[in-house]
Amino acid sequence: MVKKLPSxxxxxxxxxYYDALVASGLVDDIEDVGxxxxxxxxxxxxxxxxxxxxxxxxxxxxVDGAVAVRDSGQTLFLRQRHDVVGEQNLLGNGCLxxxxxxxxxxxxxxxxxxxxxxxxxxxxxxLWRNISKIISxxxxxxxxxxxxxxRQVNDDTRILHAHMNEYALxxxxxxxxxxxxDYGVERAVVWFSDVVNFSRYxxxxxxxxxxxxxxxxxxxxxxxxxxxxxxxxxxxxxxLMAFWVPPGDSSVATCCEAALxxxxxxxxxxxxxxxxxxxxxxRVGLHTGLVLSGDxxxxxxxxxxxxxxxVNKAARLEQVHEADVRSGEPHLGPIRMSAEFRAELSDxxxxxxxxxxxxxxxxxxxxxxxx
Numbered sequence: 001m002v003k004k005l006p007s008x009x010x011x012x013x014x015x016x017y018y019d020a021l022v023a024s025g026l027v028d029d030i031e032d033v034g035x036x037x038x039x040x041x042x043x044x045x046x047x048x049x050x051x052x053x054x055x056x057x058x059x060x061x062x063v064d065g066a067v068a069v070r071d072s073g074q075t076l077f078l079r080q081r082h083d084v085v086g087e088q089n090l091l092g093n094g095c096l097x098x099x100x101x102x103x104x105x106x107x108x109x110x111x112x113x114x115x116x117x118x119x120x121x122x123x124x125x126x127l128w129r130n131i132s133k134i135i136s137x138x139x140x141x142x143x144x145x146x147x148x149x150x151r152q153v154n155d156d157t158r159i160l161h162a163h164m165n166e167y168a169l170x171x172x173x174x175x176x177x178x179x180x181x182d183y184g185v186e187r188a189v190v191w192f193s194d195v196v197n198f199s200r201y202x203x204x205x206x207x208x209x210x211x212x213x214x215x216x217x218x219x220x221x222x223x224x225x226x227x228x229x230x231x232x233x234x235x236x237x238x239x240l241m242a243f244w245v246p247p248g249d250s251s252v253a254t255c256c257e258a259a260l261x262x263x264x265x266x267x268x269x270x271x272x273x274x275x276x277x278x279x280x281x282x283r284v285g286l287h288t289g290l291v292l293s294g295d296x297x298x299x300x301x302x303x304x305x306x307x308x309x310x311v312n313k314a315a316r317l318e319q320v321h322e323a324d325v326r327s328g329e330p331h332l333g334p335i336r337m338s339a340e341f342r343a344e345l346s347d348x349x350x351x352x353x354x355x356x357x358x359x360x361x362x363x364x365x366x367x368x369x370x371x
Contacts, residue, residue, distance in 0.1 A: 026131070028126075036118065287313050
């Protein structure tokens with residue numbers, strides 16, 4: 001609700017109105033301030049000072065309170081006490097308001113100055129110069145804010161990429177930030193890996209040394225996984241889960257070949273890391289099948305991942321020890337693949353991984369695999 005106050009005049013301009021005009025920068029070098037005939041008004045919270053699309057025939061100086069500059073209900077800027085608002089729309093003939101101006105706090109008092117009074121003022125050139133300076137200062141501040149916002153966006157993007165793989169991020173962007181990623185059943189290649197006996201070293205190493213070794217052997221795995229088109233799902237202790245989902249122009253066989261090449265490179269790279277005289281070893285379990293993907297967790301904390309029996313099978317392949325073998329080749333290699341995974345490989349690759357074993361796997365029973 002707009003409450004109009006008694007009009008001011010050149011000789012009877014209240015001190016706090018004059019001070020507001022001076023502080024705004026609008027009347028710098030102006031001798032006859034009262035000739036602008038500023039008219040005070042009071043508005044309550046959520047009252048509109050003006051609406052988008054209305055004719056622009058005046059500007060306002062905020063004596064007290066705050067005014068929000070809004071576009072489609074979203075606040076772009078907040079103008080405070082002694083700021084000028086609505087001045088940019090006066091620069092052209094027949095200009096319309098670009099944004100809504102809405103009182104932000106409990107109430108606001110403003111001085112209304114008509115464009116016609118600016119044009120009729122004997123120092124109108126100085127007034128337009130002052131308005132241009134005010135606009136220039138606002139543009140400078142908006143540029144600074146935009147640069148800061150861009151820096152924040154870049155920081156947020158780096159954080160997102162550090163904590164979410166590209167596949168999950170693409171699913172998230174498709175859905176939008178306000179909603180969880182929908183669940184979907186899809187065929188995937190699943191990788192589980194673990195550094196052999198690393199836990200026994202942890203108590204003997206300094207914390208900084210442990211952190212350095214962990215980063216090195218995770219780098220040794222993530223680099224070939226990502227180079228081969230895979231996605232890191234999570235790190236669990238010294239273990240790692242990754243996956244490949246065939247895109248529209250690819251096949252499961254292509255993903256299996258890529259996952260195997262990544263595993264071979266990772267095994268070799270981890271062997272290049274030593275603690276004293278002991279080189280580290282890596283175990284990798286590879287399997288392919290139908291999985292359920294999406295956001296899983298609680299109502300307040302969740303993450304994108306893959307779940308299902310086929311995921312568990314890949315994990316069990318990585319965890320098989322020689323004592324679990326029931327038949328076949330008892331000496332296990334570092335890369336263990338399921339029969340389903342091996343069936344997708346080329347004849348030449350299958351011949352390289354022809355040793356078959358059957359082992360007892362926790363919660364699964366007997367499992368046939370190749371290494």
